[in-house]
Amino acid sequence: MVGNGSCLPITSVGNAGTPGSFRLPNVLVAPNMVHNLLSIRKFTVDNSCSVEFDSSGLTVKDSASRRSLLHCDSLGPLYTLRLPTSAAPISTSPSHSSSAAFATTTSSTTWHRRLGHPGRDALAQLSHGAAITCPQTTDEHLCHACQLGHHIRLPFPTSSHASHVFDLIHCDLWASPVPSISGYKYYLVVLDDFSHYSWTFPLRSKSEAFSTISHFFAWVST
Template sequence: MNQSPYNNSLSQPRFNNNGPNPPPAPKHYSTEHTDQRKHNSKSGIICQICGKTNHSAAVCRHRYDYFTPEEETQQALAAMNLQDENDPQLYVDSGATAHMVNSTGKLKKFIPYGGSDKIFVGNGQSLHISHIGDTTHGKLNLKDILVVPKLKKNLLSVSKLVDDINCSVEFNSLGFVVKSKENQVLAQGTRHGDLYGLNEGGNLAFQTIRRNSENQDLWHKRLGHPSPKILQVLRANGSISITDWTKNTSICVSCQLGKNCKLPFSLSNKISDFPLDKIHCDLWSPAPIASNQGFCYYVLFVDDCTRYCWLFPLKSKSDFFECFLKFQKQVENHMERKIKKFQSDGGGEFSSIIFQQHLQQSGIIKQTSCPYTPQQNGVAERKHRHIMETAITMLFESSLPLKYWVEAILTAYISLINCHK
């Protein structure tokens, strides 16, 4: 193996997993990282950890070296190295590629961040991004702000700022100023040591932790996710104090998940012009207990034009076809008209071969609702609900056992058609 003279710039003790006291560096050493350092020397980069050249932070030997103290002169991403984690100040950073804050309380609108990107800081550590949002600071509209909970300082990216609002940022020894193309002052900042902080003023989002507690989104969560109208009423009568009230509220993801429901079906105004032009049908099953006569089902037919209905108890589903033949002869004979359309769900009793053949021979058009969409057969479903609610109510009123459910639904059915007449 080739020998390489030891470089004095790497004379700091190397981390050793064998114990807390690393051995002194030898005068000559051989390692597999020699080729890696030669490769890095071609790039001429500067390490963000130790500040030395010819290698990056990813391969720096001081990355996990806890025995080498940090030099006090190192100021790489100085805003990240300060220890005051409760500082709400927004600091301008020319090295940051995006606006970053450590709390959603500083944003007016925000949503969870669904990407897998991470923020890499000066010590090589990667930080998780939890949300992304927008806010305003005086005349500045700050968009696509990344929320990094473990971030110690809130950072304002100079490059993103000038790209988003087409402005200029001028620095001096006392502070900085943000100007528009028309030379109008949009924001100002003051120098704090080696950092440039954006002056507060006109922006409630970045003022104090106490003000953050009066955030509109925070009150929305405290009160159990009410609607904006309820918050507006509570704010108007003085029950709560919201300092950043706005009608354009941010999207609450928890509300979207917890209150999500299917879109309602639009009301159908199409009603047949004549009786028997269309018959709605549905079979109710099974009963929790067989009746005294052995019935476990009942079938319901509803005329689309008149909404008149017919109800027949059944002992089994196989009795449906015979029941339909009797129903067809009865209504066609009494009304001297033919059934033209038959609407039902996709139940097996409606999709049997013998029933399908009979509809074709009779010239009846079969209409079937989509799977798991009872709303498309809503006329029959609504009649079911009316009859069953009335029947169960009468059973409770009379204190009769459930085995009399057939008598109850027939009584409810007779009451329904009498009211219909």
């Protein structure tokens, strides 16, 4: 956001500066900016220096030795910091010996994950409205999470159901890890397919299951 309240898109973030001199880490690249803006507070902290302003311009001094590092004359209503023409991007290594630079642009895949997996058209609208800076997406990008989310579960296989009470009975015998106080360790559950009514019979041994089922069928048949 700039001084008039409007927002400008940021295309990348990187490190820049002059080799062996001033460091400018975490530079925001905004192509629509008319002037390059510098935070004096961050500049002095990153470079262990101080900046003095007067009517003629500004002077950058080393914080420890108070030695003058750079002097720039003031032109117009603003203080202009003119770095040496040999300024070049620097790396993030502590020694700053390498002149390799890096700049990162947030990919469309990253924006897709950050914003809750929106579609390609939604990302294009956000990018067109300058809400985000997103490269154009391609059909080659396939999101595994979206593929799983759009899967349709196969239907259950067709099965027949009873049309009258006791036409079809389901039985299940299961064992309890701990016997009851009365000594029951097994339980026989009988379920009527039509009414979904169920009966539970406690058993002391598994061998009682057959006789219990026989008595149940004799009971429902009367």
